[in-house]
Structure formats: structure tokens, C-alpha cells
Amino acid sequence: MSDVLERPAAAPLDDGQLKVVGTRPVRPDGAEKVTGKAMYGADLALPGQLVGKIKRSPHPHARIVSIDTRRARALPGVKAVVTAADFPDLASEEYEAGESASNLRDLSLNVMARDKALYDGHAVAAVAATSSAIADEALELITVEYEVLPHVTDVEASMASDAPVLHAHLFTQGLAEKPSAPSNIAKRNEIKRGDLEAGFAEADVVVEGRYTTAAVHQGYIEPHACVASFGADGQCQVWSSSQGQFMIRTYCAKILALESSDIRVTPAEIGGGFGGKTTVYLEPVALALSRQCGHPVKMVMTRDEVFRATGPTSGAVVEVKLGAKSDGTLIAADVVLKYQAGAFPGSPVGAGSMTALACYDIPNFSIVGYDVVTNTPKVAAYRAPGAPISAFGVESAVDDMALKLGMDPIALREKNAVRDGVKASYGPTYRNIGYVETLEAIKTHPHYAAPLGPNQGRGVAVGFWFNVGGESTAAVNLNEDGTAVVISGNPDIGGSRASMAMMAAEVLGLPVEKVRPIVADTASIGFSMLTGGSRTTFATGMAVTQAAQKVVEDLKRRAAMLMDVAVDEVEFVNGAAVCRDPAKASLTVAELAAKAAQTGGPIGAQVSLNAQGAGPGFGVHVCDVEVDPETGHVTVLRYTAAQDVGKAIHPSYVEGQVQGGVAQGVGWALNEEYIFDRSGRMENPGFLDYRVPVASDLPMIDAVLVEVANPRHPFGAKGVGEVPIVPPLAAVANAVRGAIGRRLTDLPLSPPKIRAAIDAG
Amino acid sequence: MSHVEFIAPTKPEQAAAALLAGGAHARPLSGGTDLLVQLRSGRLPPGLIVDLKRIPEAIGIRQEGGGFVIGAATPGAALSEHRALGLAWPGVVEAANLIGSTQVQGRASMAGNLCNASPAADSVPALVAARATCVIVGPGGRRTAPVGSIAIGPGRTSLAPGEFVLEIHLPPRPARSGDAYLRLIPRTEMDIAVVGAGVNLTLDGDGVVTEAHVALGAVAPTVLLVADAGAALIGTKADEAALAALDAAARAACNPISDKRGTIEYRTKIAGVLARRAATIAYGRAEKRA
Numbered sequence A: 001m002s003d004v005l006e007r008p009a010a011a012p013l014d015d016g017q018l019k020v021v022g023t024r025p026v027r028p029d030g031a032e033k034v035t036g037k038a039m040y041g042a043d044l045a046l047p048g049q050l051v052g053k054i055k056r057s058p059h060p061h062a063r064i065v066s067i068d069t070r071r072a073r074a075l076p077g078v079k080a081v082v083t084a085a086d087f088p089d090l091a092s093e094e095y096e097a098g099e100s101a102s103n104l105r106d107l108s109l110n111v112m113a114r115d116k117a118l119y120d121g122h123a124v125a126a127v128a129a130t131s132s133a134i135a136d137e138a139l140e141l142i143t144v145e146y147e148v149l150p151h152v153t154d155v156e157a158s159m160a161s162d163a164p165v166l167h168a169h170l171f172t173q174g175l176a177e178k179p180s181a182p183s184n185i186a187k188r189n190e191i192k193r194g195d196l197e198a199g200f201a202e203a204d205v206v207v208e209g210r211y212t213t214a215a216v217h218q219g220y221i222e223p224h225a226c227v228a229s230f231g232a233d234g235q236c237q238v239w240s241s242s243q244g245q246f247m248i249r250t251y252c253a254k255i256l257a258l259e260s261s262d263i264r265v266t267p268a269e270i271g272g273g274f275g276g277k278t279t280v281y282l283e284p285v286a287l288a289l290s291r292q293c294g295h296p297v298k299m300v301m302t303r304d305e306v307f308r309a310t311g312p313t314s315g316a317v318v319e320v321k322l323g324a325k326s327d328g329t330l331i332a333a334d335v336v337l338k339y340q341a342g343a344f345p346g347s348p349v350g351a352g353s354m355t356a357l358a359c360y361d362i363p364n365f366s367i368v369g370y371d372v373v374t375n376t377p378k379v380a381a382y383r384a385p386g387a388p389i390s391a392f393g394v395e396s397a398v399d400d401m402a403l404k405l406g407m408d409p410i411a412l413r414e415k416n417a418v419r420d421g422v423k424a425s426y427g428p429t430y431r432n433i434g435y436v437e438t439l440e441a442i443k444t445h446p447h448y449a450a451p452l453g454p455n456q457g458r459g460v461a462v463g464f465w466f467n468v469g470g471e472s473t474a475a476v477n478l479n480e481d482g483t484a485v486v487i488s489g490n491p492d493i494g495g496s497r498a499s500m501a502m503m504a505a506e507v508l509g510l511p512v513e514k515v516r517p518i519v520a521d522t523a524s525i526g527f528s529m530l531t532g533g534s535r536t537t538f539a540t541g542m543a544v545t546q547a548a549q550k551v552v553e554d555l556k557r558r559a560a561m562l563m564d565v566a567v568d569e570v571e572f573v574n575g576a577a578v579c580r581d582p583a584k585a586s587l588t589v590a591e592l593a594a595k596a597a598q599t600g601g602p603i604g605a606q607v608s609l610n611a612q613g614a615g616p617g618f619g620v621h622v623c624d625v626e627v628d629p630e631t632g633h634v635t636v637l638r639y640t641a642a643q644d645v646g647k648a649i650h651p652s653y654v655e656g657q658v659q660g661g662v663a664q665g666v667g668w669a670l671n672e673e674y675i676f677d678r679s680g681r682m683e684n685p686g687f688l689d690y691r692v693p694v695a696s697d698l699p700m701i702d703a704v705l706v707e708v709a710n711p712r713h714p715f716g717a718k719g720v721g722e723v724p725i726v727p728p729l730a731a732v733a734n735a736v737r738g739a740i741g742r743r744l745t746d747l748p749l750s751p752p753k754i755r756a757a758i759d760a761g
Numbered sequence B: 001m002s003h004v005e006f007i008a009p010t011k012p013e014q015a016a017a018a019l020l021a022g023g024a025h026a027r028p029l030s031g032g033t034d035l036l037v038q039l040r041s042g043r044l045p046p047g048l049i050v051d052l053k054r055i056p057e058a059i060g061i062r063q064e065g066g067g068f069v070i071g072a073a074t075p076g077a078a079l080s081e082h083r084a085l086g087l088a089w090p091g092v093v094e095a096a097n098l099i100g101s102t103q104v105q106g107r108a109s110m111a112g113n114l115c116n117a118s119p120a121a122d123s124v125p126a127l128v129a130a131r132a133t134c135v136i137v138g139p140g141g142r143r144t145a146p147v148g149s150i151a152i153g154p155g156r157t158s159l160a161p162g163e164f165v166l167e168i169h170l171p172p173r174p175a176r177s178g179d180a181y182l183r184l185i186p187r188t189e190m191d192i193a194v195v196g197a198g199v200n201l202t203l204d205g206d207g208v209v210t211e212a213h214v215a216l217g218a219v220a221p222t223v224l225l226v227a228d229a230g231a232a233l234i235g236t237k238a239d240e241a242a243l244a245a246l247d248a249a250a251r252a253a254c255n256p257i258s259d260k261r262g263t264i265e266y267r268t269k270i271a272g273v274l275a276r277r278a279a280t281i282a283y284g285r286a287e288k289r290a
């Protein structure tokens, strides 16, 4: 069955009656994880399994003249060697399967370089061998002849007319006239409203800034890992850690020209994704190796490989000009975004553009975005892709505007806030948003009024993310003892097993411990889009709720049969079928389950749907820092993040999402960055010099949940996982500005930069 | 050799002989927090590992002749638990305890930190400022050398083939002495010093500095003992003028590189800042240690 919900589903269940939703039970996947039993991507071992490893280009840009694999093949213990010649040469085709559309040809070329290596770390060949040491030796024995080409890693340098061109076939899209020469600018996009010039002419105060951010990695703790086994009959199995087993299946099928029914993908437990596991790197290679030798092949990346060859998000340049009336009304905004895409087109500049002004009701604006290829790893989705970058620029400029106007930064945002009925900068009209409520939550929070000491500063910033719905399948099956299983196709990256079980338990009237959630393989449940876009609790949760509701309808029907009354005589209350006629004894779920054979057989339901109406989310953050004026070291003293979450199904995991987003955003603001040396090689491909925050770098992050229900979700939920990474870059930068009295515009705000700014006076 | 061999002798002489026989790819192992990481990453080729932890003299903290003898392979956690050592040499202990995390502290030793010969090693500036010496065992017997003479460049030591450090000796401590170590890292832990500064000083009854040693890490190929910086404190009460002179002397001694962890300009400034701050802490500690 497939429902496209164009109108609200049943009104959200009344809050006062909820028994499970909104409580904080222990997570169903917790014990396995804390005792080390959970099976992550690298934990599976199959009989006869080989070790697969990848040979990577040491050059950021080079033509591959030849690859000689003969000596590697001859090494005892080597069972398979593949290069691009072992993959079909795909035609250029946009395909929707990950978090955004991917070009299949580019995807395939990223998995294995064909004619050109486009970044340091680009895969050029792979081997499978009986041991790790033999695989390493085999990689050494592969000779690749390169013609090294000039490279470019910086986004603006890559836009220059004299930059080395990465792709001879790439002509800028989105220009009025088709360009005559290829360029590294893959695309120009534009969103406009009103009359920009007239707007600035009316402005009493104008602020301007140019802001830059470095490429940063998602930094998931678990490196990419998979096992692939290609059967003699062409039936393949893949076990891998990703944000979507169906995404893995689709991409493997496309890249290897296989049929979906030939591939079964089992999701491993996932050790963090944050958007970075919404694409494939290893799986098609492992399958190609396994196809060649018939053995299962396991591949596990090192951290060095994760940094050099998997998606960071864009380094970028953001230019912002704002105009306001003296009463604080924002009247004009001009935003230019230049985002690094890495080796192939597809930076998140589109989403960066759409979100840039999404919190503001401004009559005249222009947002222009550039998607720019560079000799760096192809970017992958990273939590609210694109939004933190544009928000960093816009929120820094709004902060400067508040200063110039002498206005409180929250008052300025309130004055220009989007509300229900306002047409969003990116098109649709807002409904049921909780932005002003979220501003209010920070304005009235004790943190906002707390005194600051010397060298301390406070910064405020806001952020927006769309959140999405999309296609999901879920099944709810009752067991013979009246307990239940909830089956979904979405890897649990943020506590979704808990929320799925809770929503089902709520509808079935069961204690949550009696509902067991599992994440199934691609052959055991219908299609679901990957876990991304903050969609799972919303969309898959909707499928789970509807499946549970179907089970309840079925239970009522069966109870009526047993009670020998009409169905409409039976209600379902607190996990039991109750007849209006008090003379008839009620039947509990367990009693009905025990009698299933008598009433029509096993009890269960599956729902497939394409969920519409995900409510957009807004966050308002306030951050206090202290800057050591002599060393430039920043200490984050206090952080409060308020967010409209619709309805928190499991408040602890919602708070965890908020805290995690803030932690990553603080890292982005203060210390994380890809550093390339002059030859275009990454200098810091490890957690020692790529500095994600450690626990002692952060204060307890206070998450304030604002609940303005989303009427399109059965319990009122909105997506929550991405919004919290949007404001922190600017919240931290604005706080630093407060502490040192100077605006810094170049992330990360590492100690040397801050000390230099202080010295520059 | 394409594989690792491991031995754990109980006598220093056995270890020296094995190291000599093992040649270029033989290495002593204390905590292994550098060595094993380097082997796994491929930075070091596999070879013979000679574990020192079974040698009784190489483990533990002993009070001898008014000073302290610290077995080469003694982990940081043991240093932090030794009350007398912490009272006498708080700067040395705090420097060693900055290494890594709780888990790393269970293994990491000061001798390993020293012999890994990183210019940014945290315990070394504190040991150099403390005028610590080490007992070295080799095929030819035992010798004693100042801690500051071990590292001769990044990753290179003055140890001859077969030689290893058996003990680190901290000298007897006069009354009214104090030491301190500070480092700058972008984070709060699990990081490499951009600059480190160790200060060790002794006061007379009036609070005038009579002896002072200042050592800087990560601002030159090896840890620097900056005589001018120490001299700037002697005869003063570490007042503002003395601290300014110390700051200037520390900066003047720096010969750093610009790399991903910091620029020459930044490192130089911070060397002055940290030397000043460490001197203030050491002075405060010395005043309290009657």
C-alpha cells in the first residue's frame, strides 16, 4: 500500500493522554553498544574472507597514463586486483538516492578513478589478498604512471579564469548564455525578491562582510567498512555501515550494472554518519573484487583514508551585505556564496542559498551561489548541508547590524522574524513554525541575563533547516504472546529505534519494553529512503504509527468477532479491546494475540508511504566564551540552544541531537580545518591535527526544547538532527567578537588568528 | 624483517645486548604509546621490541640521596600517585601528567617521552629545567648524562647502538624551591604542545630568586635551556620588570618553524607568555615550600 499524504493525517494525539511518547525509557540498542557486542561495519567475519585495500593517488591532479598490476597479481596470496577497467564506463546521469541527487558517472569515477586522479587520496586500484600484509605489499607492486597536472584546492582560486581546469566537459550551468569554455564553476544559482537597489537606497544603516570557512569533516568515529560477497549465481550480499542499506543497494547496482534483486544489503550498526555515510566508497569495490575471486572481501578504511578520500563539507567564501531602517527593519540583503564541491560538482550551495535568509522576512534580496570543483575530496552531505556556512556569514552580519543599530541581537531578530503565513525566502509559505517561540525561550532564559566577566563575550545566532519526509516502509508484527516487533529500513543513527518502538507502543497500548524495534536488510522490508534530512522520526515514524493503527483496527475486528458484537461496538483503550456493553469482558492485546489462529491467523501490518509535510525547524543559540588575550585561546564557558522540535518523542535523544550538533558546530568554529600543503596534499589526516572538540573542550550544553506541534505528524514531531549545527559557527564568532571587540571572519578561530587580531589592534 | 619480535628481559645488561644484536630495527619499549603507534602507522618498520617493564630498576619511584630516582618505564599514573614526588617536583609531575589522557597515562613514561625525541614532548622542558639526569645502560656499561643531552634533533637521540635509559634522577631539592610547566594547545587535552615552558627556581629567605632554570619546548629542534631567561629572574622577586625581561629572553631564544600547528611569530610570542606564567606559578610554589 502506498499513501501520499497531501493533507494532515489524523490530528496529533492529545498530549495529555500520551503514556509512552515524551518519556525517557532506556534505549533498546544501548546494552549492546556499551558492552561492545553491537556489530559495526568492521565486526563481521565470513569464512574464506579476504582483506581488500585501495591504492590511492598521491597527486591532487594527474592524468593516469598507465596502471601495471601484473606484479601485484603474481604475488602469492593476492586473489583479485581491480582498476577502473573492471567497472562499466557509465554515462552521465543524475540519480536521486542519497541525500541529494548524484551524477552516477561522477559517483563511479569517485569510487575508482579512470583517466584522471582528481585529489590526493583518489582511489586508482584495489587488491584483495589473504592477509593485510600481503595486500599492503600488493599495493606497492602496482605501478601507476602519472602525468602530474597543476592543481587547485582553494575555492576562489579555482574560479579564476587561469585556474587549471578539472573537467574539460564542465561548462557553467545557470548562466544567461551558454559559456564557450569549460570552467571549474559547475553551476550558478540565484534566488531573488523585490528590488535590491531600491532596498539599499531606503536603508539607513548598511553592514558588509566577507566570511570564509574551511573544509571540515563529519568526523564520525567509525571509519567506512564493509564485507561483500559475490555468489557464483550472481547473487550478492553486502554488509556495511551506512545511513541507508537501500542507497547502498541502488548505487552498487548502478555502478556495477547489476539488478537490485541480485543484491541484498544488510545494515551494520553505525558509528556515526552525520550525512557522510549517504554515499558509497568501498562497497562497489569490494563487490568487484569479490566477483573476480569468488571470496567474500572485507574492506575497512584507516582514519587517514577517511580524511583524504571521503566527503568533508565545503570550504567556502560568503559575502553578505545587509541594509536596515533605523528602527531595525531589515530592508535589503545581498548574499553571494562560493562553495567548494571537491573533485566533482555537487556542493551544498543550493541548500546554503535556500537557508541563508530563511529566518528573516526581508522584502528585497538576492542570493547567488556558485558550485565550484577543486582538487580536494568530493564533498558529502554534512548535517544540514550548506546551511551552517551561509548562516555563519548572515548571522555575523546581523550581529554587526545589531551593534550598529544599538539593538539587542534577539530584538533585532524578533523584529524581522518569519512567522506563520510569511512566504519563506526559498519559496513556500510557513505554517506551524515555532521560531518566535524559540527566540522567546532564549530571551527569557537565565543564561541570556547572566553577567559576564572580563575577556568574556556572549554571542547569539539563529538557524533554519527544512527537514524532509519522503518514502518509508515499516511493519508492525504482533507475537503470539502479545509482544510486538517493529521493522523499519532506516539505520539508527540518532536513537530512532527508541522512537519507533515508543510510537508503536503508544498506539498499541503496550509498555515500550514489549515492543522490539529492528532495522532490517533490503530483502526483509520494503524500500525506505536513507536516514538523512532529519526524516526518520517524521516519515518512518508516520509509517510505524499507521502500521500500528492498522494492527489496532484488526484487533478491534477480531475482538468483535470473539465477543460476537459489531465492530463499532468495540473500542481500543489502554492496550485492550473494550466493548460498549459492560457485560462483555475486555480482551487485552495478549489475549487477542493468543487467539490469533481462531480469528484469521497472524496479526501484523506493513505501511509504505511518501510522507509530506515535514515541519521546518528553527534554532536559537546563545554562547559565552572567554578569550585569553595573550594566547588567543577560546574557552566556551556556557552554551544554551533552544529549538522548535514539534514534539520530542524521546526528549533525551532529542537533547542529545541538539548537544551533538552544537559540539560539531563549535569544532567547526574553533579548530577544525582541512590543511593542504603546497603540493595539494592534506597535512592533517588524523585526529591529532584535525581537531574535533574533546569532552573537556565543551561545557554542558543546555538544550531547551520548544514544542510547537507539526499537525502533519501523528504525534506532532518535526525533524531535529540538523538544525542544531546551523547556528554555532556564528554564535561562537559573535561571542568572540564580544570578548575581544573585533570581528573575525575567517574560520576556524584558532588561537594564532585571534592573537594576531588582538595584536593588530 | 616483515614481522615483529618481542622480548621482555629482566636484567638491564640483557636488554642492552639484545638491542645491540637487533641492530637498526631493534627498539626499547616502555609504555609503547609512541612506539606502537609508529609501528602500526608504518612510520617505523617492524623489528625487535625489547620491553623494559620487567627490569626492576626500570619501574617505580625511589627516594635516594635526597633526590628521586624514577625507573625509565614508570607510567605517568604512578608519578601522579606519588605524594612526596608531587610535593617536591609539582612541575615535573604536572608536565608528565599532561601527556595524553587517563588511558595513555596508564602506560606513557617520561623516558619514552624523552627518547621519542619530539621537540614538543611535554615532560622534557620540565625535566631539563629541573636539571634532571639519566642513567644510561649500554653494551659498555653505565653512564650518566643530563636529560637535555639525549635528544639531538626531531626523532634523533645521542644514544649509541644498544644503549637505553634505565633511570631518571631528580636532584635533591633545597627548601623554598618550586617548579611549573605550562603548554599551549588549541584544545584542552589530547593534543601536541604548540609551545611548552618549564621553570624551576629557588628562593632565599627574603623571597629573592637565587637559582632559576627556564626550558622551552616546541620552539627549536630540541628543547632549549634558556640561560638568559633564568638569569632574568635571579636576584629578583619575579616582579613585573623581571618577568618582562624573562619574556624577552625567552622570545629571543626561540628558533621555531611555521607549520600546521603554529607560525614562527605565534610560537615566539607564546614562548614569552608561557615562560612568564610558569615563572609566576613556580615562584608561588617556592614561597609555600618552606
Ligand SMILES: Cc1cc2nc3c(=O)[nH]c(=O)nc-3n(C[C@H](O)[C@H](O)[C@H](O)COP(=O)(O)OP(=O)(O)OC[C@H]3O[C@@H](n4cnc5c(N)ncnc54)[C@H](O)[C@@H]3O)c2cc1C
Pocket (backbone or CB within 6 Å): B027, B028, B029, B030, B031, B032, B033, B034, B035, B036, B037, B052, B072, B073, B098, B099, B100, B101, B104, B107, B108, B109, B110, B111, B112, B113, B114, B115, B116, B120, B121, B122, B123, B159, B163, B164, B165, B166, B190, B191, B192, B193
Ligand atoms: C593519544 C596520545 C596522546 C598523546 N599525548 C601526548 C602529549 O600530550 N604530550 C606528549 O608529550 N606526548 C604525547 N603522546 C606521545 C607519547 O604518549 C609520549 O611521548 C609518551 O611519553 C611516550 O612514552 P612511552 O613510555 O609510551 O614510550 P614508548 O612508546 O615506549 O617509546 C617511545 C620511543 O622511545 C624509545 N624508548 C622508550 N623507552 C626508552 C628507554 N628507556 N630508553 C631509550 N629509548 C626508549 C622507544 O624505542 C621509542 O622510540 C601521546 C600519545 C598518544 C597515543
